[in-house]
Amino acid sequence: MRIWIEYVALWWDALVHPDRAGRLVLDKRIGRGFDRFLVAGIAALYALYGLSMGLFRGYGPAAVSGLKLPFLYLLTLAVCLPAFYVLNCLWGSRLSVPECVRLLLVAVSSNAAALASYAPFSFFFTLTTSRGGYRFLVLMHVAVFALSAIASVGVIALIFRATAAQLGRHLRAGVVVQWAILYAFVGTQMSWVLRPWVGSWSGPYAPFRPIGGSFIESLYNLIHPLFDRVIRLLPGFF
Amino acid sequence: MDMPSPQSAEVARFPKGIWKGADYLIHHEEQLMESLRRDSDLRQISSVLLVITVVMAALYGAVMGATNLLQGSALSPMPKMAMIVVTAVKAPVLLLLTLAIVVPPVYVSNAFVGARLSSRQMVALLMASMAITATVLASMATVAFFFALTSRSYHFIKLLHVLVFFYAGSVGLGYMVRSLRVIAVRAEAPDKCAAAPRCTPRWLFFGWVILYMFVGTQLAWVLRPFVGRPTEKFQIFRQRSGNFYESVLDSMESVTERK
Numbered sequence: 001m002r003i004w005i006e007y008v009a010l011w012w013d014a015l016v017h018p019d020r021a022g023r024l025v026l027d028k029r030i031g032r033g034f035d036r037f038l039v040a041g042i043a044a045l046y047a048l049y050g051l052s053m054g055l056f057r058g059y060g061p062a063a064v065s066g067l068k069l070p071f072l073y074l075l076t077l078a079v080c081l082p083a084f085y086v087l088n089c090l091w092g093s094r095l096s097v098p099e100c101v102r103l104l105l106v107a108v109s110s111n112a113a114a115l116a117s118y119a120p121f122s123f124f125f126t127l128t129t130s131r132g133g134y135r136f137l138v139l140m141h142v143a144v145f146a147l148s149a150i151a152s153v154g155v156i157a158l159i160f161r162a163t164a165a166q167l168g169r170h171l172r173a174g175v176v177v178q179w180a181i182l183y184a185f186v187g188t189q190m191s192w193v194l195r196p197w198v199g200s201w202s203g204p205y206a207p208f209r210p211i212g213g214s215f216i217e218s219l220y221n222l223i224h225p226l227f228d229r230v231i232r233l234l235p236g237f238f
Numbered sequence: 239m240d241m242p243s244p245q246s247a248e249v250a251r252f253p254k255g256i257w258k259g260a261d262y263l264i265h266h267e268e269q270l271m272e273s274l275r276r277d278s279d280l281r282q283i284s285s286v287l288l289v290i291t292v293v294m295a296a297l298y299g300a301v302m303g304a305t306n307l308l309q310g311s312a313l314s315p316m317p318k319m320a321m322i323v324v325t326a327v328k329a330p331v332l333l334l335l336t337l338a339i340v341v342p343p344v345y346v347s348n349a350f351v352g353a354r355l356s357s358r359q360m361v362a363l364l365m366a367s368m369a370i371t372a373t374v375l376a377s378m379a380t381v382a383f384f385f386a387l388t389s390r391s392y393h394f395i396k397l398l399h400v401l402v403f404f405y406a407g408s409v410g411l412g413y414m415v416r417s418l419r420v421i422a423v424r425a426e427a428p429d430k431c432a433a434a435p436r437c438t439p440r441w442l443f444f445g446w447v448i449l450y451m452f453v454g455t456q457l458a459w460v461l462r463p464f465v466g467r468p469t470e471k472f473q474i475f476r477q478r479s480g481n482f483y484e485s486v487l488d489s490m491e492s493v494t495e496r497k
Contacts, residue, residue, distance in 0.1 A: 182381070
């Protein structure tokens with residue numbers, strides 16, 4: 001138990017002082033237990049927010065969404081790991097695989113903390129929204145995910161730089177951006193595969209939906225009609 | 239980039255084993271450049287790089303060929319399995335044939351205006367950049383696997399592969415550009431009477447990039463299908479028709495104009 005409290009202190013110290021995070025990632029004395037703690041912590045924080053998402057449809061769906069949300073981030077990490085590792089060797093700080101895993105876990109944990117801080121906010125809105133407010137809730141969650149991503153990207157960039165500096169290497173500017181793009185690309189598709197998150201009241205609840213389409217396509221289909229209308233309106237201005 | 243001084247730099251020593259070799263390749267840029275500069279052991283290094291290129295490209299090719307299997311399309315099981323093998327062979331062939339076609343013009347144009355390198359050095363350098371491309375491709379295999387597993391659209395997957403190849407190719411070319419610059423700067427020892435070190439000019443790199451893309455895309459078009467359209471019968475090669483660029487535009491249209 002005491003070691004877990006130590007881990008929490010170490011972890012929070014790394015997030016609040018990203019310049020010290022390099023030591024945390026590279027320190028060989030901190031064992032695999034810390035990585036396990038990170039995975040558990042990330043899962044718990046995301047599960048908290050996931051609960052608030054599914055609560056719209058009741059307690060069962062809340063539990064399902066709470067279980068699914070940690071997998072969204074951890075599976076995305078697993079899919080991206082080989083690409084991250086190779087990029088890190090070519091352009092970044094040349095971490096070994098275990099160091100790379102810990103760095104990415106610390107990075108994801110900062111996002112988990114940012115998202116979990118919105119959990120009370122999300123619980124409040126979910127409990128006070130009527131059954132017709134499905135679209136409002138979905139948009140609210142998208143906004144919260146975007147906000148938490150923005151909040152954590154800055155910290156993540158600092159942690160990456162600190163780790164590279166600890167190794168005496170200069171991190172090429174594009175690396176973090178490329179990682180973020182790849183992570184977002186895979187992550188959005190993963191969220192599409194694992195949907196529903198909120199669950200509308202228009203039909204019976206199902207924990208998963210059949211695979212079909214992709215996030216990018218559905219986003220395009222959402223935006224495309226709007227875009228067309230804007231284009232058709234344009235001549236009116238001139 | 240941190241450049242060790244020529245005195246402290248070591249030459250590359252590839253460990254045994256394909257994974258360790260690939261790992262060494264992406265970790266030890268400086269040592270590899272030093273080997274290239276000193277022209278030491280290049281025959282052996284080139285053969286290691288060749289093996290890395292073939293295995294890594296085959297890995298990605300297998301995932302690319304498995305698309306129909308993963309998407310659960312209407313084809314019968316045998317062609318689906320055969321496609322994996324066919325594409326796993328085709329992907330390394332694509333990379334190596336591109337290299338073979340591109341080496342002569344790159345070597346000659348570099349010899350005229352660029353850094354002074356022997357043909358063996360130039361081949362090893364291009365092999366290294368191709369091995370980097372193949373390794374980046376292989377690192378994207380999990381991403382391609384995931385998207386094939388979770389998407390039903392042939393055109394979407396096709397565009398994804400085009401994007402991944404484009405990305406891997408540009409990482410490989412970037413590696414070549416960096417190495418060539420470092421080698422050119424280091425190659426001219428101060429005691430030689432040569433004036434300033436002659437670097438390969440920027441516009442030449444730009445020309446090579448265009449050359450690579452032109453050859454690579456045409457070759458990919460000749461060697462298709464890689465993914466295999468689910469509505470067509472199994473075939474190792476398709477009839478020659480159309481071109482790469484039109485086909486990409488067609489796929490973009492069919493992804494965006496559904497529904």
